[in-house]
Amino acid sequence: MQEYASLLTFIALTGILAFSFYAVLIAGQLSLAQVGLASLAAFTSSLVVPADPLFGVIPPLIVGIVFGMAVGGLAAFVLGLPVIRLRGVFLAIATLAFAEMVRIFLINQSWTNGAQGLSFPKLVTPAIAWIALAVVAYWFWRMSGSRMGRAFAAIREDELAATSMGINVTRYRMTSFVIAGAVAGLYGVMFAHFTRFADPNEFSFQAAVDGLVTAVVGGTTMFLGPLFGSVFLSALPELQRTLGIDAGWIRPTISGVLLLLVILFLPGGLAGLIPRRKSASRLVEGADAVAALPPLPARGTGLLELHGLGKSYGGVRAVHGIDLAVAAGEVHGLIGPNGAGKTTLVNMVTGVTPPTAGTGTVLGVTLGGRTRAHRVARAGVARTFQQIKLFGRLSALENVLVGAYRITDDTLLRRLVFLPSARRKERGARAVASAQLVRVGLGEKAATAAGDLSYGDQRRLEIARALAAHPSLLVLDEPAAGMNHVEAERLSELIRSLAADGVAVLIIEHNVRMMLATCDRITVLNFGEVIAAGTPTEVARDPKVLEAYLGSEGDDADPAVAEDLAEAMEELVEVAEEAEAEAASVEAANTPNTAGAGTTDGPAEQNPEETR
Numbered sequence: 001m002q003e004y005a006s007l008l009t010f011i012a013l014t015g016i017l018a019f020s021f022y023a024v025l026i027a028g029q030l031s032l033a034q035v036g037l038a039s040l041a042a043f044t045s046s047l048v049v050p051a052d053p054l055f056g057v058i059p060p061l062i063v064g065i066v067f068g069m070a071v072g073g074l075a076a077f078v079l080g081l082p083v084i085r086l087r088g089v090f091l092a093i094a095t096l097a098f099a100e101m102v103r104i105f106l107i108n109q110s111w112t113n114g115a116q117g118l119s120f121p122k123l124v125t126p127a128i129a130w131i132a133l134a135v136v137a138y139w140f141w142r143m144s145g146s147r148m149g150r151a152f153a154a155i156r157e158d159e160l161a162a163t164s165m166g167i168n169v170t171r172y173r174m175t176s177f178v179i180a181g182a183v184a185g186l187y188g189v190m191f192a193h194f195t196r197f198a199d200p201n202e203f204s205f206q207a208a209v210d211g212l213v214t215a216v217v218g219g220t221t222m223f224l225g226p227l228f229g230s231v232f233l234s235a236l237p238e239l240q241r242t243l244g245i246d247a248g249w250i251r252p253t254i255s256g257v258l259l260l261l262v263i264l265f266l267p268g269g270l271a272g273l274i275p276r277r278k279s280a281s282r283l284v285e286g287a288d289a290v291a292a293l294p295p296l297p298a299r300g301t302g303l304l305e306l307h308g309l310g311k312s313y314g315g316v317r318a319v320h321g322i323d324l325a326v327a328a329g330e331v332h333g334l335i336g337p338n339g340a341g342k343t344t345l346v347n348m349v350t351g352v353t354p355p356t357a358g359t360g361t362v363l364g365v366t367l368g369g370r371t372r373a374h375r376v377a378r379a380g381v382a383r384t385f386q387q388i389k390l391f392g393r394l395s396a397l398e399n400v401l402v403g404a405y406r407i408t409d410d411t412l413l414r415r416l417v418f419l420p421s422a423r424r425k426e427r428g429a430r431a432v433a434s435a436q437l438v439r440v441g442l443g444e445k446a447a448t449a450a451g452d453l454s455y456g457d458q459r460r461l462e463i464a465r466a467l468a469a470h471p472s473l474l475v476l477d478e479p480a481a482g483m484n485h486v487e488a489e490r491l492s493e494l495i496r497s498l499a500a501d502g503v504a505v506l507i508i509e510h511n512v513r514m515m516l517a518t519c520d521r522i523t524v525l526n527f528g529e530v531i532a533a534g535t536p537t538e539v540a541r542d543p544k545v546l547e548a549y550l551g552s553e554g555d556d557a558d559p560a561v562a563e564d565l566a567e568a569m570e571e572l573v574e575v576a577e578e579a580e581a582e583a584a585s586v587e588a589a590n591t592p593n594t595a596g597a598g599t600t601d602g603p604a605e606q607n608p609e610e611t612r
């Protein structure tokens, strides 16, 4: 019986250690510092844990746990300051070095008794260990459905897309580091007070690998993962004993093979075998939540202004001397041959790439300097990407919910105590996301994983995700790529309806016909510079545009190609004239109703946090 009590406690303790790894893995980080943090917490707690209850009421173990978690969290924060920007294997190596440093430091201290180890009072029972594990699992369960949990998942799936939704990636990565440190501290204190004896060598590289394997085998995309991993791997030696196979190499071998199998065939770990609840991705009706969104800037308000903006990469001048202005309710097109600098320009506008020349402001945020993409996004700019950047393992609705990050509040604390307002807020966010998913025609596919959607659907999903941010300026980078004629036409209608709602749209697209029919104004780039700008008709008539697309001065060009292109351009002028005439007649019909639906005459929307 005693043996089983011990096994049960070890399962719980290993589960807690695995949760500490899980806490960083859910944000896409690989940290091996956890055992170092755990031993730091365990040994320092020996200095403060009293023999009797503190003030006569607080049990010594609680004092140790609170202290150990604080030490773990604080040490993780200090470690995070220099390493938080490292990625992948570099972060793993830096954190492993930290764990080794801690081990060597503790071995050389007299108060830890060095390698001989230190005795601890036995304060942890199996029940206490399982209660601690349940509390930790509860935290991660409630976190997974909150805005914070979604932000972690988004960072894990695609950092650039996450930051473009307004998520401060560095801050969240640090938060996950600190949470992981606190959980590691909890593990360290409980481990020492269960085994009654610990020496710094027990918190070695091998222990770090064990914890990591447990977390990864269990699964890193669902909160039950670490528990599964722990039950499975801790029970292995017991199974061995029951079967009478007593060889030390079996457990490491099996866990190694399992790790390999999980990485190759089961990216979600053992927990990934549990079917996901469809209800988590069910559409929610909620016209009131959509109606309660803040008003967009009044039509015609200047949202984007660029003066002489430029970007050089070493000797390569990707973009040079761009002057551009976009107002609320306007669809502004950017066209030009491959390599003209269009994507570089929108990357500067969205804060992804800092300019190297000129000035620019977007929704009150100055481009360059310390401005990052998440600040621009929070001011009201949402975007899609030339190379689709969805959160592949999340459902379509979950993707769009991340898009709604900017307009939703964090619900974690409320969710922890099951406050009804948490449900209400989550429902509101879901309603906004559902409305956008339906708007782009993907209502039926809400529960499908983004990675399983067709190419055209993925493009539409990216647009829905951007729209969920309720943006004042929507930046679309080649949204019609891979779409057929009918789909492109529908997209064009969607863009026009957004503009009618008062959204400004900056769009890059190679489908010139669609651009002429959709845009109010078009800027043409070639070799990083503006070569033409104006209404679709003006641009279509400009010979410089034809030359740019021809790729050479007319004389040198193949006459057949030149003739084809000239013909195409003539056709395009017709398309542009038709589109302009249509727009003029719609405007005339709407004249008494000057402001478009959904617009207001209020001041331009700005996020006070971002304009400080």
Ligand SMILES: Nc1ncnc2c1ncn2[C@@H]1O[C@H](COP(=O)(O)OP(=O)(O)OP(=O)(O)O)[C@@H](O)[C@H]1O
Binding pocket: 313, 316, 317, 318, 319, 336, 337, 338, 339, 340, 341, 342, 343, 344, 345, 386
């Ligand atoms: N990170 C980089 N380092 C060096 N050069 C770059 C970088 N990014 C872009 N460039 C260069 O800047 C120029 C403009 O590229 P950009 O991708 O902005 O063009 P584009 O108009 O979007 O092209 P496409 O239509 O093919 O997407 C190209 O010559 C490209 O090689």
